[in-house]
Amino acid sequence: MVACLMIPAFTLRAALRGEPELRAKPVALAPVPGTQPLVGPCTGAAERAGVRPGMRLSEALATCPGLHLVEQDPAGVEAEWERILRRVEDAGLAVEPVQPGCAYFETRGIERLAGGVQAAVQRALDAVGEAWEPRVGVADRRFAALAAASVAPAGRALVVDDEETELFLAPLPLHLLPLGPDRREELSGLGIQKLGELARLPRAAVADRLGGEGAEAWRLAQGEGDGRVSPRRPPAEIGETLEFPEPVANELTLSRALAALLDRLLTREERGGRIPRRISVSAKLVGGGSWWRAATLREPTAEPARLQQALAPKLSELPAPAVELRLELGELTESVGTQSELVRPRGSRLRSRLREGLRQVRAAVGIDAVYTVVEVAPWSRIPETRAILVPRDD
């Protein structure tokens, strides 16, 4: 069977992990700077005060003047979600993450070992931990599993039998369907509020009125749909972090820091010649909060210039000065099949001699003996803020 693991309002829960006392108060996730001023997920106390996710910020504050806004923390969300997935994988389940707070897994492989579906699912719930209030829905199809997870109580699993799927889905709201707001509004205008009401309509009429999107929604409402799970390969990732002595907003400085981090990452021993297919950069921002961007490479590469090219433009999207920059290489592939260079690039011999020299210095004086000077603010009138020393590993 297919199981859907769900942690509602995961982005908010992850942002509040350092401030548990706020969980009982009216709190909502602040909008991302530069986007529409709409509040994100909110706590139960905020919902009781009339705040709804997706509400305009001004309206939310007028409805609940005591509303506390929490900064978005995409890097924290990513890290927490990864930790949870790894715990579930350690429990013997192969997961397919969909988005932070939602993942699918097959129970079949572990049912006999665990002693039944409920016991297999309980393993996943235990691995996540009750503090996250996870819930699991189990069914023969992905959509039914998702729907079951959305109504399951916190810390519990809801199993839906295949014969009962249509009956189970019928009273559930339409927002579970992957439909755009326009389509949902159109259906609402026709008086259709529940999945069962949509399922009772003739397929041809729905497809005629709402197109392919509507036909797919109708199929899901019937309890049909995909029943396969494509588990991920647990990623091998290596990361490096650079803390700045003071907040940095200058793109040139960030780009240099990125280059220094890349140098350090690519020389890490545990990479062992493997080549990254994915690279991500995250930053801790000056007023709290964080920022995260990832790039999947068309071809895996370990060339610093190409990796730098993939990430450097993203630094201009940083919404506030950074106090820490982190770089991670992901989805490391074996280097087999990589075409070696026919002509060695200019300066490569000099670079390898320099690297050897630095290795000898490090061996003689200590691992933290070699630094690179990175200009941070060469125009500054305060001399000690013009450049920083970045530890170097190559």
Added chain:
Amino acid sequence: MVAHPRDQGDSRAARRLNEPRPAQVEAATGIPAAVGGVAVASVREEWRVADRWWTEEPVRRRYFDLVLETGENVAVFYDLEQERWFRQKA
């Protein structure tokens, strides 16, 4: 079980270059007469830096570019916030 690299302490802090170092300066009139016990031969230049006045850590310094009697060229500044002398490559 092998610890995930993310959990390992792979963070190392960058350091500032050219941090000011406390200096022993004799300056009865406000102009340095000796640095570290060595008399000042001439004051080549003098300037003030006032910055970050909008923060909780304002910077107010009076810099002197000096030539000592030994021929050494040094730069010192009087920190008007801390009321102390420092040496720094300006």
